[in-house]
């Protein structure tokens with residue numbers, strides 16, 4: 028395949044949080060040498076920096092390697108030119124996200140913070156209007172909230188996430204004209220789910236086991252909270268088992284995301300030195316989601332929800348902004364694309380070995 032040089036690529040990338048320092052790279056290859064995740068056929072981040080410098084936009088959009096990086100920051104720490112290769116990979120993942128998104132909304136939100144904030148306000152106003160139509164009664168609001176969550180999950184999965192994954196597949200496999208053996212699709216599907224839920228490749232990054240455990244507990248907490256509220260109606264259940272599981276998963280979410288917020292604020296780790304607004308939105312909203320759900324259930328148990336409905340109301344606004352804006356168009360998608368990138372990368376290897 029022939030690739031065209033695009034001189035505007037550098038300018039385009041700058042809008043996704045990339046720091047200009049990456050242009051100081053003189054291709055010593057140190058970053059690739061220290062990265063625990065590079066393999067014989069998968070060499071990054073230097074190769075990606077080279078392709079960005081050359082402006083190979085069409086080639087880069089078919090590349091899944093940026094998703095294989097877990098931003099441990101080791102490459103940035105050891106770069107003799109302080110070119111921040113780890114941050115370039117992170118910014119590049121944001122750029123790829125907007126390439127996969129068929130709606131163009133992710134592009135708008137990544138490039139314009141005011142547009143994103145206006146969308147957040149519109150969603151909050153929508154929930155307030157619904158509250159007015161329900162006379163701010165706890166039972167009616169909770170019934171609405173329960174149905175709303177369920178329909179948003181189905182709608183976002185079918186209308187946004189699935190088409191975007193198909194676009195990713197088109198870029199990575201079909202556009203590269205790879206002939207993947209049918210068996211490879213099946214044999215790699217188990218590892219797709221393992222990577223989706225455990226992000227186990229992160230363990231290859233030396234000395235970062237605690238961060239991986241934190242990630243895993245957040246994923247367990249988040250998915251557990253989703254299942255328990257959407258399918259077991261946690262806020263209205265009388266089942267003691269469901270109630271206590273809900274408390275545990277809710278606590279996992281807000282305790283560990285609070286730790287992430289602290290780490291990002293301290294900027295001590297290489298991976299939290301630079302934060303795009305989408306990084307902040309992700310951790311803060313996840314924290315609020317877990318905390319407001321937890322307090323709501325405490326109020327239900329104490330029989331005090333009717334007089335403190337504002338807590339559930341905030342929870343509903345957070346859920347709506349999370350489900351309608353952050354999950355389909357924000358950093359949440361990275362969780363999905365990373366697992367599929369590993370899957371597509373395995374398919375690519377299978378096609379090349381054929």
Ligand code: SF4
Nearest residue numbers: 052054055056058106
């Ligand atoms: S980013 Fe830094 S370590 Fe990597 S090749 Fe460039 S100069 Fe070397």
Ligand code: SF4
Nearest residue numbers: 062096099100102113
């Ligand atoms: S941040 Fe870590 S995983 Fe990512 S390219 Fe650098 S060394 Fe590799």
